[in-house]
Amino acid sequence: MSATEVVPFDWHRMFIGDAPWLFLLEIVFRTLLMYGWLLLLLRIVGRRGLAQLSIVEFAIVIALGSAVGDAPFYPDVPLLHAMLVVAVVVFLQWGLAQLINRSEKVETFMEGRPTLVVDGGRVNLQGLKDVSLSSEELFERLRLAGVTQLGEVRFAFVEQGGNLSIFRFEARSVRLGLPIVPPQDLVDSDALENEARADDPHACTNCGDVEASRPAGPCPRCGQRRWIPAKVDAFEDA
Template structure:
């Protein structure tokens, strides 16, 4: 390795490096120039580029960060070179944004397509895989929408920007698979398949609801997780179960 030996705890090298102290003022100037230039360029990306980021916009952010970082404190990087690179990145973004508006194929390639995750209280495992979501991710997003059980959901779509669009029954939703409380805190009770059951049950693998009177059979989805009680109000059901348990403990 060539060059002078490194002296440990050389405060001049640690704090200032090889540059003279006056270079600190140049860093201030460089940062101000690049900051103002970025503000001007970001006005061209539109407000959507500053909120939810698509794949294209994420690439733009990474490219802008890389192009804007070096000229801030590397004296060998001219400001005009960095400003040209930043302008080209934003220009490419504007061209691609125009193509997305004009071409359905380009829009699908760049931003993907919405994915239907839930239909009439039943969620699709294959759709979750396409959306790169787990069952717990779906349930968490549904809870943010105020959904307590899947029977409330007529349709749920995973949109191109990563949001979940939920269409619910207006009144009196049918019973469904409970998503509250979160299963990590309180997993639903798995019904014993060797005992006869009465009423509505929900598949733990897909949320499909069946009315049974007798022994349980396998779900059409082929899942192995089993069944749990389908309910219209999981919180009320949980409170009723707590009251029942309390009554059993207090009984003589």
């Protein structure tokens, strides 16, 4: 419909349009299908980047934004159709919330489980793979929480909402670990290696595995070959 054909405040066009009433049922079907498809895709992609929103909450933000955004601007989109889409999405969200509250299986399927990414000062490589997070991104999040070396961290979990929760060792129990402060991009690992003795404890720069002396070959946990001296205090000798 062109701008010249639009009759302002044509109530029939604004609320109903020219489609038959049965088309309203098709709108319900379309909304259910697209919302379900959106949830499935978000579940496959995972929690990365969702910040504090759950997958279901993120989906409803997208769905409502699309439904509400079109109606005010396009004269050929009847308001009744947009209102029906919004109502279906809201009630669908309410129904999913009830299912999630009543069923642990539904909650796990929709929102996943917390994922262990650091265990006893070492990176849980499978956990990182499960949440599509790299070691460098994990180290960045740990630095933002004030962690200077991996041996400080007893456990770290990527929660259902994508946030990182960290549980530290007590001060007297802190272990030797991979220094992550300063970031490895700013560290001359070759210079550190030249200053260290071969019989000093060394940490793998990828997974944080600590060996009593500098290994001659790759890391037994992840296969990487870069090692730097392990420390209890990341700022020692800095």
